Amino acid sequence: MLTLQYLQQNTEHIVERLKTRNQDYRELIDQIKQLDEERRSRQQEVNDSQAELNNLSKQIGQLFKEGRTDEANKVKEQNAKLKESVKEGQQRLHAIEEEIRSLMVQIPNVPHETVEQGKGEEDNVLVRQNGQAPDLGQDALPHWELAKKHDIIDFDLGNKITGRGFPIYKNEGARLQRAMISYFLDKAREQGYQEVQPPLMVNEDSAFATGQLPDKEGQMYQVPIDNFYLIPTAEVPVTNIYRDSIVEEKDLPLKLTAYTPCFRREAGSWGKEVRGLNRVHQFDKVEIVQIDHPERSYETLEAMTSYVESLIADMGMPYRVMRLCGGDLGFAAALTYDFEVYSSAQDKWLEVSSVSNFTSYQANRLKLRFRQEGKKKPQLAHTLNGSALALPRLLAAMLENYQEEDGIRVPEVLQKYTGFSSIKRKEEGR
RNA sequence: GGAGGAAUGGCGGAGUGGUCGAACGCGGCGGUCUUGAAAACCGUUGUCCGGUAUCCCCGGACCGGGGGUUCGAAUCCCUCUUCCUCCGCCA
Numbered sequence: 001m002l003t004l005q006y007l008q009q010n011t012e013h014i015v016e017r018l019k020t021r022n023q024d025y026r027e028l029i030d031q032i033k034q035l036d037e038e039r040r041s042r043q044q045e046v047n048d049s050q051a052e053l054n055n056l057s058k059q060i061g062q063l064f065k066e067g068r069t070d071e072a073n074k075v076k077e078q079n080a081k082l083k084e085s086v087k088e089g090q091q092r093l094h095a096i097e098e099e100i101r102s103l104m105v106q107i108p109n110v111p112h113e114t115v116e117q118g119k120g121e122e123d124n125v126l127v128r129q130n131g132q133a134p135d136l137g138q139d140a141l142p143h144w145e146l147a148k149k150h151d152i153i154d155f156d157l158g159n160k161i162t163g164r165g166f167p168i169y170k171n172e173g174a175r176l177q178r179a180m181i182s183y184f185l186d187k188a189r190e191q192g193y194q195e196v197q198p199p200l201m202v203n204e205d206s207a208f209a210t211g212q213l214p215d216k217e218g219q220m221y222q223v224p225i226d227n228f229y230l231i232p233t234a235e236v237p238v239t240n241i242y243r244d245s246i247v248e249e250k251d252l253p254l255k256l257t258a259y260t261p262c263f264r265r266e267a268g269s270w271g272k273e274v275r276g277l278n279r280v281h282q283f284d285k286v287e288i289v290q291i292d293h294p295e296r297s298y299e300t301l302e303a304m305t306s307y308v309e310s311l312i313a314d315m316g317m318p319y320r321v322m323r324l325c326g327g328d329l330g331f332a333a334a335l336t337y338d339f340e341v342y343s344s345a346q347d348k349w350l351e352v353s354s355v356s357n358f359t360s361y362q363a364n365r366l367k368l369r370f371r372q373e374g375k376k377k378p379q380l381a382h383t384l385n386g387s388a389l390a391l392p393r394l395l396a397a398m399l400e401n402y403q404e405e406d407g408i409r410v411p412e413v414l415q416k417y418t419g420f421s422s423i424k425r426k427e428e429g430r
Numbered sequence: 431g432g433a434g435g436a437a438u439g440g441c442g443g444a445g446u447g448g449u450c451g452a453a454c455g456c457g458g459c460g461g462u463c464u465u466g467a468a469a470a471c472c473g474u475u476g477u478c479c480g481g482u483a484u485c486c487c488c489g490g491a492c493c494g495g496g497g498g499u500u501c502g503a504a505u506c507c508c509u510c511u512u513c514c515u516c517c518g519c520c521a
Binding site for chain 2: 039040043044046047048050051053054056057058059060061062064065072073075076077078079080083246375376377378379
């Protein structure tokens with residue numbers, strides 16, 4: 001969430017920029033500012049009374065020690081009244097604080113100056129496009145048919161085991177995914193990212209800190225008996241590693257990478273859009289996360305963007321980079337680039353990565369700060385993350401783009417990891 | 431899952447009702463000494479909120495979280511969480 005200080009000092013700018021998200025937050029912000037004023041005066045009252053209370057208590061102790069019991073008891077009575085009012089004041093203060101908080105979490109992050117207003121996906125801005133779509137001819141098959149033909153993904157079996165959106169990868173399909181995971185992790189490590197394996201379930205605090213709660217619980221699978229959530233992305237557990245912590249300025253940036261399965265309920269999706277691997281409930285992803293200095297975070301975003309781009313280019317996939325418009329931008333993000341690969345048999349662009357700068361929005365919830373050289377007060381860090389990369393749609397596009405008459409070619413960079421250079425159906429004996 | 435014990439500042443570890451934001455040690459920072467460094471010695475050392483106040487100053491809060499008793503709680507009570515020991519189960 002935003003900080004109150006920022007909200008107080010930059011109201012106009014914030015209201016203006018938030019309009020790119022197609023909403024007017026002025027009223028809400030004014031309400032918060034008003035409440036904050038009330039909070040301050042209450043706080044002052046409570047503080048003063050408390051100071052007096054502390055003083056009197058000390059006096060009582062002193063009087064008892066000196067044996068002046070009567071006087072002590074008198075002060076005690078006086079104290080009792082004061083105590084009542086302090087308690088009342090505190091309760092009111094807490095109520096106000098709670099109200100402010102509940103309003104604060106309704107304000108999304110302020111979009112970066114390059115973010116344009118727009119309704120949704122259709123208004124995202126094309127930043128770059130690269131790579132050549134293969135000429136496949138009339139007989140090109142969509143990936144779900146290729147998957148069946150070569151026996152590498154079984155959607156029906158997944159339906160049986162769990163339900164729609166939980167495919168079972170088999171044979172070269174399974175091995176190709178494993179290869180991609182290793183490849184992406186190795187690449188990330190070369191870039192200086194520390195590899196971690198986080199939990200796949202998180203508690204409420206973690207889900208709140210990265211912005212999934214309070215509003216998006218419907219998108220996550222829940223484990224109610226333990227009050228856990230299955231992670232929708234590694235961003236959640238990985239970023240939360242640094243919740244409630246103060247790091248040294250010289251240690252920035254902190255760079256982490258993790259491979260995890262991701263679980264998304266994606267309620268309300270159906271039809272052609274979700275065919276095959278286009279949208280699934282469980283998928284594998286390698287995530288990169290950076291925690292960096294506020295002065296550098298946008299440069300870092302660009303660096304992460306180029307890195308993701310290089311991964312896609314190295315696999316020879318046609319892709320484009322989109323800058324999300326205000327209407328499509330995530331709640332906690334200030335700037336997001338989406339990466340889409342072209343899936344030629346479907347003639348569709350599939351999103352395989354999303355790289356975002358959350359500025360201090362998550363950090364504020366995380367209480368993630370860094371200590372600045374020469375300054376006493378710690379300052380909020382900036383958090384960034386990106387997929388590098390999400391597997392299923394990449395696999396879908398790969399199958400389609402690299403299909404040949406007698407099989408599917410494996411991108412050269414992956415061959416060292418797969419141990420095979422093409423996928424061919426074997427007649428028997430798997 | 432059952433029984434018992436514990437949780438204190440960056441770390442270790444005192445403190446069982448007031449004078450405790452908290453002894454002492456380590457670490458960190460600053461200084462003296464030294465050509466430099468080490469050692470030794472001296473000093474300093476958290477976070478949050480508020481006071482028109484990023485540093486200084488003042489008030490308040492914080493001894494795992496929440497609640498309670500009390501004029502007064504790190505200290506007593508309740509509750510939750512986590513950790514340790516023993517037992518059970520287990521890849």
